[in-house]
Each structure stands twice: as structure tokens, then as C-alpha cells.
Amino acid sequence: MKGMDLFAKLEYVNPIGSIKDRTAYWILKRAAERGQICDKTTVIESSSGNFASALAAFTRLVGLRFIPVIDPKISSTYESFLRRLCPTVVKVEELDDTGGYLKTRLEMVHRLCARIPHPYWPNQYGNPDAAEAHYKLTAGEICAEFDSLDYVFIGVSSAGTIAGVSRRLKERYPKVRVIAVDTEGSVIFGGPPRKRHIPGIGSSIVPPLLSHATIDDVVLVPERETVQACRELLTTHGLFAGGSSGTAFAAIKRYAPRMVASKRPTVLFLCADRGAPYLDTVFDTSWATTLH
Ligand SMILES: Cc1ncc(COP(=O)(O)O)c(C=O)c1O
Structure with missing residues (x-):
């Protein structure tokens, strides 16, 4: 980009x-x-x-x-x-x-x-081991790969990923900005609840693990934009990724004017799952026209 x-x-x-x-x-x-x-x-x-x-x-x-x-x-x-x-x-x-x-x-x-x-009951919404998984494993790999990092965009549902990754990245890159990505209609960041159609991102409760995360900003993405972004990831970047990945990519596009104001930033987002399970929904043009 x-x-x-x-x-x-x-x-x-x-x-x-x-x-x-x-x-x-x-x-x-x-x-x-x-x-x-x-x-x-x-x-x-x-x-x-x-x-x-x-x-x-x-x-x-x-x-x-x-x-x-x-x-x-x-x-x-x-x-x-x-x-x-x-x-x-x-x-x-x-x-x-x-x-x-x-x-x-x-x-x-x-x-x-x-x-x-x-x-x-593993209780993925409240089990601190869920955050620890991402502190040790997901963020461990990121830290091994990057000497510096300016922004990371993370889709939120149970908040385990953002809790673990944000904590580890803030230790390693004190100036990194962690941007939480959610979908319109989700209540995680205080928005009004509304029917959502794309699984894997958003929630109808505020997950207890959210309080373990360090978040600098939040971007709420309408589902229509997720659909466009998933298709763009596939057709212009060759990445066949699922709904939360498209939502994170859409958030980066929305947030870009704020990021490129100063030096050229290093920006990371997570592609949490593959596009195949979304062929009949996000990747189906007629399904997508039913979204508001
Ligand atoms: C595809 C996808 N993306 C993102 C997430 C969000 O991760 P977390 O639940 O750790 O917030 C999930 C969680 O189920 C997911 O399935």
C-alpha cells in the first residue's frame, strides 16, 4: 500500500x-x-x-x-x-x-x-492461557521477524489475540501503536448491537480478556467494506483470506491517512484464517448485496 x-x-x-x-x-x-x-x-x-x-x-x-x-x-x-x-x-x-x-x-x-x-470448558473468552498463547507464540514470531514496528492491526472477537500480542509487542517495541479492529454491530468497544453476518470478528459480549490488552485506537469497519477488502486482498495481493483479515485490511485503508503523515511506517496485520470457508458468503457477490 x-x-x-x-x-x-x-x-x-x-x-x-x-x-x-x-x-x-x-x-x-x-x-x-x-x-x-x-x-x-x-x-x-x-x-x-x-x-x-x-x-x-x-x-x-x-x-x-x-x-x-x-x-x-x-x-x-x-x-x-x-x-x-x-x-x-x-x-x-x-x-x-x-x-x-x-x-x-x-x-x-x-x-x-x-x-x-x-x-x-476452555473458556476462550476469559482464560488467561488464551492470551498467553499469543504472547508466547504469535507475538514471539513477530518479535523474531521485525527489528522495528510502528503499527499492528488486530481483529478482535474473544480478545485473546490482542491481549497477548499487544502486551508482548509493547515490551519489545515501546512506540508501536496497537489498533484494534472490530466490525459494526459488535458491542466490544461500546457500539450499539446489530445483527452481524461475518463470523470470526466482533462479539455480542465485552470479552473479559479485553482488559488484558493495551490498545491505542479502534477502527470499526462496516461489513460491506470487509467484503470489498477481502476481494481486494485476493485480486490485487494474491491473498485468499477470511473475513477478519479483510476487516483488518479495510481498517488499514481507513487509517492510512493518519499513518503516512510522518515517516514511512512499518505496518503489520494478521490474516487469521483462509478464504475458502467464506466462498458462499463474503466471496459471493449476491450474498454481499444483502448487507447494509
Ligand atoms: C478468523 C478469526 N479472526 C480473528 C479472530 C479473533 O481472535 P480473538 O478471538 O483472539 O480475538 C477469530 C477468533 O475466533 C477468528 O476466528
């Missing part, structure tokens, strides 16, 4: 396909080290797709049961993946009072945990 050195960290090359591989791996590892899970454990978690997919693969690897709690907004690719790996998948259908499904999903997780013996 004009006037800046722009870098994308491609988290979709992780083994199961998204940045959430790191969260799932680290949370399970730490829980096992503390003795919070054993071979009788059933892991139960609410997810819009990526976290559940990573948990499904890694629990299978170590012989644990896993029940994902999903909602109708999940991409059909993720749903098929989960149904192939997990004998039980619970799909909630009822919208919560903010027009999203998160609260309904979390209520279902609590009900299942009360009913099923030896449950373990």
Missing part, C-alpha cells in the same frame, strides 16, 4: 487453518500440565468455527472427547469438518438479546457442563 511497508502474518498456514490453532494447543497444554484434564475429560466449548476446529483436531489427537457448541452463522465448511470429527455437535438456533448467538451458545455450554461427567 502507498506510503507504508505493509506486512501480513499468514496465520492460516497453521495446521488446522487458523490463528486459533495456537489458542487451542496452548490452552489444552496448560490445562493438562495443571491436571485440569484427564483421559475421562469431555472438552466442551462455544465457537464460531476456528477454535472448535482446532480443538476438534487436537482433542482427537490425544484421545479426548469434544463437544463443540456452534450456531447457524458457522460456515458450512467448518460445520462439515466438525461433524466428521466429533460424534456430538450442538447447534443453538436462538438469537440472544443483542441479535447474536454468543450468549445462547455460552448458556448451552454451561448446561452441558452441568450434565456431562468430567467436563472441561
Whole structure:
């Protein structure tokens, strides 16, 4: 992009396909080290797709049961993946009072945990190990790669990524500006709730992990701009990335006039997952015309 050195960290090359591989791996590892899970454990978690997919693969690897709690907004690719790996998948259908499904999903997780013996709820929204995953792994890789960094743009949902990455980057690059990226209709940064259509970014609750993040500014992106930015990433940069990646790229375009005012900045954003699960939505022209 004009006037800046722009870098994308491609988290979709992780083994199961998204940045959430790191969260799932680290949370399970730490829980096992503390003795919070054993071979009788059933892991139960609410997810819009990526976290559940990573948990499904890694629990299978170590012989644990896993029940994902999903909602109708999940991409059909993720749903098929989960149904192939997990004998039980619970799909909630009822919208919560903010027009999203998160609260309904979390209520279902609590009900299942009360009913099923030896449950373990990773609680990606409040578990400090989720932030630690990104402090150690995601940000560790960034620090190994960059001598200096001026701006980093991070899409927010559970806030685990921004909590861990912001803390580590501020230690390493004291002047780096961390820009949180959210979608219109999400309540994370105090905006009015509205129905959202693109999974993986935004939330209908303020995630507890947000208080662990150091954030300099916030950019709210309308979903229509996410769609345009995803297509631009593909057609002009050769990156086939998902909705939150496009949202971060759109945020950079919005924010660019403020960044290029002085010296040529080094700017980084994360491509949290791949575009394939979004072919029928974000990458489908007729679907996109239904967005406001
Ligand atoms: C595609 C995608 N991007 C971004 C995020 C946001 O990461 P976090 O939940 O750590 O805020 C998620 C979380 O599920 C995601 O699936």
C-alpha cells in the first residue's frame, strides 16, 4: 500500500487453518500440565468455527472427547469438518438479546457442563492461557521477524489475540501503536448491537480478556467494506483470506491517512484464517448485496 511497508502474518498456514490453532494447543497444554484434564475429560466449548476446529483436531489427537457448541452463522465448511470429527455437535438456533448467538451458545455450554461427567470448558473468552498463547507464540514470531514496528492491526472477537500480542509487542517495541479492529454491530468497544453476518470478528459480549490488552485506537469497519477488502486482498495481493483479515485490511485503508503523515511506517496485520470457508458468503457477490 502507498506510503507504508505493509506486512501480513499468514496465520492460516497453521495446521488446522487458523490463528486459533495456537489458542487451542496452548490452552489444552496448560490445562493438562495443571491436571485440569484427564483421559475421562469431555472438552466442551462455544465457537464460531476456528477454535472448535482446532480443538476438534487436537482433542482427537490425544484421545479426548469434544463437544463443540456452534450456531447457524458457522460456515458450512467448518460445520462439515466438525461433524466428521466429533460424534456430538450442538447447534443453538436462538438469537440472544443483542441479535447474536454468543450468549445462547455460552448458556448451552454451561448446561452441558452441568450434565456431562468430567467436563472441561476452555473458556476462550476469559482464560488467561488464551492470551498467553499469543504472547508466547504469535507475538514471539513477530518479535523474531521485525527489528522495528510502528503499527499492528488486530481483529478482535474473544480478545485473546490482542491481549497477548499487544502486551508482548509493547515490551519489545515501546512506540508501536496497537489498533484494534472490530466490525459494526459488535458491542466490544461500546457500539450499539446489530445483527452481524461475518463470523470470526466482533462479539455480542465485552470479552473479559479485553482488559488484558493495551490498545491505542479502534477502527470499526462496516461489513460491506470487509467484503470489498477481502476481494481486494485476493485480486490485487494474491491473498485468499477470511473475513477478519479483510476487516483488518479495510481498517488499514481507513487509517492510512493518519499513518503516512510522518515517516514511512512499518505496518503489520494478521490474516487469521483462509478464504475458502467464506466462498458462499463474503466471496459471493449476491450474498454481499444483502448487507447494509
Ligand atoms: C478468523 C478469526 N479472526 C480473528 C479472530 C479473533 O481472535 P480473538 O478471538 O483472539 O480475538 C477469530 C477468533 O475466533 C477468528 O476466528
